[in-house]
Amino acid sequence: MKKLIILFLTFLIVFALGTAFTVFSQTNRLRDNSYHIYIDPGHGGFDGGAVGNETAEKAITLAIGLKLARYLQRTGFRVSLTRDDDFALANNKRDDIYKRVALINGSDASLYVSIHANSFPVKSVRGAQTFYNPLWEENRHLAAAIQNMLYAADPMNKRLAKAIFGKYLIDEVTVVGCLVEVGFLTNPEECDKLNTNEYQEKIALMIYSGILNFLEKYGEI
Ligand SMILES: [Zn+2]
Structure with missing residues (x-):
């Protein structure tokens, strides 16, 4: 019995140390002043992603991803x-x-942003939204910082940053980051906007500004 208790305590200590180390290394990456940002434009090639109003998600995510990279x-x-x-x-x-x-x-x-676009059977549903893995506080702060800027891009967009489980990429990536659904392709008005260079620039700029705001507060810029 005593052995079992010792084994259990050892397990607890190892687990706690492991968690502490993960949090420590997350924070460390944000202290690095040569920031390296990973952008993940969702889908591509044979995988077109969501479709709405004859627009494939993969085209929108790539266009916005490239613009964000440029900023x-x-x-x-x-x-x-x-x-x-x-x-x-x-x-x-x-x-x-x-x-x-x-x-x-x-x-x-130092951080990553995955870019996606949404679809929904009800056409009226619209708005960009950020999703994050709530395991690390930094993810929530980054998602909220980007969400705040997306609201500035389109005040019609009243969505809030949302914690999410069960999405493989969000669950498994161990770098601070979030996933941005840039809007609903199934909403005709939003889809029209997402197809324009001007609105793509705007969304990219808002994600960029959100990253800057986040790093100013939680990193070292
Ligand atoms: Zn997608």
């Missing part, structure tokens, strides 16, 4: 993209998402 690069950030053209990272969806997670986790990225 970051112009101001001295190091940037990586999981894709910079219309291709998938594997020939099936499961391996594609594994690859994205491996790329981000295997990098020295």
